[in-house]
Amino acid sequence: MKYKIVIAIVAIVVIVAGVVGYVYLASSSPPTTITLIGSGATFPYPLLSVMISHYHEQNTTVQITYDSKGSGGGISDLESKLVDFAASDAPLGATDMAKAPGTLHIPETIGAVTIAYNLPGIPTGLHLTGKVIADIFAGNVTMWNDSEIQNLNSNVTLPAKSIITVHRSDGSGTTFIFTGYLSVSSPAWNETIGQGKTVGWPMGLGAAGNTGVAQDVNNTQYTIGYVELAYTLQNGMTVAAVQNPTGNWILPSLNTIQLAVQTAASSGLPAGNQSWTNVSLLNANDPQAYPIVSFTYLLVYQELSVIPGMTQTRATALVQFLWWVVQPNGGQQYSSSLEYVPLPANVVQIDEASIQSITFNGQHLPTS
Amino acid sequence: MSPRLSGDNLFKILAALLAASAAVILIATGYELFVGSSPVLQRFGLYFFTGTKWNPVETRVNPEIYGALPYLLGTLVTSAIALLIGVPLSLGIAIFLVEMAPRTLRVPVSYLVDLLAAVPSVIYGLWGYFVLRFFILDYIEIPLSRYLGWLPVFSGTPQGLDVLNGGIILAIMIIPTVSSVSREVIQAVPISIREGAYSIGATKWEVIRNWVLSYGRSGIFGAVILGLGRAVGETMAVTMVIGNAIGPSAIPTSLFKPSQTMASLIANNFLEATPGTLELSAYIGVGLFLLLLSLSINVIAQVMVTRILKVKGGAVE
Numbered sequence: 001m002k003y004k005i006v007i008a009i010v011a012i013v014v015i016v017a018g019v020v021g022y023v024y025l026a027s028s029s030p031p032t033t034i035t036l037i038g039s040g041a042t043f044p045y046p047l048l049s050v051m052i053s054h055y056h057e058q059n060t061t062v063q064i065t066y067d068s069k070g071s072g073g074g075i076s077d078l079e080s081k082l083v084d085f086a087a088s089d090a091p092l093g094a095t096d097m098a099k100a101p102g103t104l105h106i107p108e109t110i111g112a113v114t115i116a117y118n119l120p121g122i123p124t125g126l127h128l129t130g131k132v133i134a135d136i137f138a139g140n141v142t143m144w145n146d147s148e149i150q151n152l153n154s155n156v157t158l159p160a161k162s163i164i165t166v167h168r169s170d171g172s173g174t175t176f177i178f179t180g181y182l183s184v185s186s187p188a189w190n191e192t193i194g195q196g197k198t199v200g201w202p203m204g205l206g207a208a209g210n211t212g213v214a215q216d217v218n219n220t221q222y223t224i225g226y227v228e229l230a231y232t233l234q235n236g237m238t239v240a241a242v243q244n245p246t247g248n249w250i251l252p253s254l255n256t257i258q259l260a261v262q263t264a265a266s267s268g269l270p271a272g273n274q275s276w277t278n279v280s281l282l283n284a285n286d287p288q289a290y291p292i293v294s295f296t297y298l299l300v301y302q303e304l305s306v307i308p309g310m311t312q313t314r315a316t317a318l319v320q321f322l323w324w325v326v327q328p329n330g331g332q333q334y335s336s337s338l339e340y341v342p343l344p345a346n347v348v349q350i351d352e353a354s355i356q357s358i359t360f361n362g363q364h365l366p367t368s
Numbered sequence: 369m370s371p372r373l374s375g376d377n378l379f380k381i382l383a384a385l386l387a388a389s390a391a392v393i394l395i396a397t398g399y400e401l402f403v404g405s406s407p408v409l410q411r412f413g414l415y416f417f418t419g420t421k422w423n424p425v426e427t428r429v430n431p432e433i434y435g436a437l438p439y440l441l442g443t444l445v446t447s448a449i450a451l452l453i454g455v456p457l458s459l460g461i462a463i464f465l466v467e468m469a470p471r472t473l474r475v476p477v478s479y480l481v482d483l484l485a486a487v488p489s490v491i492y493g494l495w496g497y498f499v500l501r502f503f504i505l506d507y508i509e510i511p512l513s514r515y516l517g518w519l520p521v522f523s524g525t526p527q528g529l530d531v532l533n534g535g536i537i538l539a540i541m542i543i544p545t546v547s548s549v550s551r552e553v554i555q556a557v558p559i560s561i562r563e564g565a566y567s568i569g570a571t572k573w574e575v576i577r578n579w580v581l582s583y584g585r586s587g588i589f590g591a592v593i594l595g596l597g598r599a600v601g602e603t604m605a606v607t608m609v610i611g612n613a614i615g616p617s618a619i620p621t622s623l624f625k626p627s628q629t630m631a632s633l634i635a636n637n638f639l640e641a642t643p644g645t646l647e648l649s650a651y652i653g654v655g656l657f658l659l660l661l662s663l664s665i666n667v668i669a670q671v672m673v674t675r676i677l678k679v680k681g682g683a684v685e
Contacts, residue, residue, distance in 0.1 A: 069639055070639035070640040071640060072639065072640045072641050072642045072643060072648075073639055073640075075642065075643065076642075076643040079643070095644070096642070099644075162525045164525060164527055169607070169612030169614075169628075169632075169636040169637075170636045170637060170639070170640060171636075171637045171639070171640025171641055172640055173640075179425075190427065190428075191427055191428045191429045192427055192429045192430055193425065193427065193430070194425035194426070194427035194430075195425060196424050196425035197424075197640050197641075197642075198424050198425075198614075198637055198640070198641075198647070199423070199424065199425050200421065200422055200423035200424070200425070200430070200614060200615045201613070201614050201615065201617065202615070202616075202617060203613070203617050204613065204617070204626070205527065205529055205611045205612070205613070205626050206611060206612025206613060206614065206626065206628070206636070207612065208607065208608075208612070208636060215497075216529070219501075220527050220528075220529075222525075223527075
């Protein structure tokens with residue numbers, strides 16, 4: 001009997017506390033009227049989530065949720081019209097373009113792949129070329145003191161140890177960019193392994209996520225792996241200086257990467273509603289540009305009325321959010337502090353034109 | 369009278385529906401996996417089960433191709449290591465608790481062993497990645513590789529994220545399952561059998577070996593199979609420590625080589641696979657393969673455990 005009374009009191013306290021808490025929270029935050037949903041790539045997620053929370057602070061009536069389920073899942077959601085926007089590290093191929101006709105590609109930030117290694121006593125700046133990196137990951141160069149590596153680094157004493165390569169075990173946009181670079185740099189790689197989010201690695205250790213690769217390289221001597229710039233900087237990793245097309249050895253940094261995008265973009269980018277599969281920021285032809293660089297995209301329908309449940313108000317909110325994301329004094333201002341590379345001005349211009357072309361029932365929407 | 373009867377009937381129907389839902393879920397899962405994997409099964413047929421290449425990218429030299437054999441082998445080899453290490457440990461625990469431990473020790477120790485089952489698998493994974501990895505690297509792998517590296521099973525560059533680490537983690541994870549079921553089985557051996565054995569002069573060791581274990585043989589086998597089922601399906605912890613190699617390089621020919629299990633292959637790649645591609649279908653196919661393997665293991669376990677329960681029932685009456 002006593003038990004029952006105690007349980008009843010506890011239950012009442014819990015229920016009352018819950019109701020009071022709910023009422024308190026509901027009354028303290030103003031009602032949100034517009035909800036926008038996005039899903040897709042994990043790489044831009046840290047940046048997107050910061051952008052979204054800052055945007056919500058400034059526009060309290062707009063609530064945006066982003067599910068970082070992976071590029072593939074985002075594209076699938078976009079094709080099924082379950083989301084208002086998607087994010088992908090790779091542009092849509094012909095098959096996906098056919099399933100989601102009228103999709104705009106809006107580059108929202110930049111990915112750069114660094115070559116990180118763990119060689120006791122050897123600091124950042126080991127010289128590597130694309131061809132040598134491909135030979136290492138293909139298993140053709142297996143020792144650190146192989147003449148192919150030694151010839152590029154005459155001042156460095158390389159150990160006579162086996163190279164342990166670390167690659168991503170999960171399908172990933174980072175792998176897509178990296179294997180794209182290897183395919184461009186080495187005909188043998190292009191013919192046998194190729195470019196993809198997952199490829200048939202002939203050897204090596206697989207680790208999940210950029211964090212996983214970074215940890216494996218940091219924790220294991222004589223390893224080499226490929227990691228997104230943000231994770232390299234955050235983990236204080238030693239990275240290779242990669243030879244660019246002008247013959248210079250370039251370390252990855254926000255500057256050398258932004259320079260690469262600026263140079264590549266100045267030779268022309270497609271309009272937002274065209275195919276972006278041929279866009280390449282690799283091997284940009286500037287003496288100081290880092291060679292392994294790529295866009296990551298927001299994907300959105302040019303005519304928003306194709307999405308069930310879309311209204312004029314929601315469409316306007318979406319356009320205004322996208323506009324803010326690409327502005328240097330909008331979303332882009334949060335890039336550098338999170339070790340992401342801000343978009344150069346010429347890319348912002350192309351993005352602005354794409355966002356201005358978005359319509360709802362044929363009508364253009366105000367961007368601010 | 370009649371409203372009460374219809375209430376009973378209603379309850380009967382409701383209960384039957386709830387019971388049927390378990391079967392429906394299993395059949396629906398199997399059906400979905402079969403439909404999802406049919407493109408890859410039609411394209412590659414038997415190669416999907418016996419082939420070793422895993423190449424999602426079509427190049428001039430290498431076509432797109434999927435063979436799941438390395439991951440089946442990765443699953444079976446890590447599970448075998450788990451049984452090899454985990455079963456003797458679990459049996460030792462069970463025998464100690466039932467036959468030797470004083471009453472004051474029995475309850476807390478069994479409680480602790482059961483508690484191992486409550487540790488989330490990601491915790492085992494983290495421990496395997498940050499702690500066990502360096503322990504086995506320094507004290508097992510580097511010495512073995514130095515002196516016995518010429519043996520194929522110890523070949524390769526030791527780095528700690530490999531088949532051996534995966535097997536050891538799994539061994540720890542199956543201990544609660546195997547030991548608690550074998551404890552029940554050993555407890556179910558009738559006292560009269562033990563008393564009979566002692567009365568003809570058998571020592572404790574002889575009683576346990578010749579009577580208790582032999583009487584509970586099929587039940588212990590059932591416990592082992594349940595442990596195997598757990599090992600085969602475990603995903604998170606193994607993914608974190610097995611090294612996740614792909615294609616022919618994932619064939620576990622050496623304890624010190626990175627490999628990959630079926631479950632970890634799916635967990636690693638499913639999210640980023642592009643919808644509608646053969647690659648996605650291949651992951652679903654691996655899921656079907658894994659479901660069939662787990663089902664057959666569980667059916668064997670059920671049969672074994674049912675047999676011991678019958679023996680137990682007979683002995684009590």
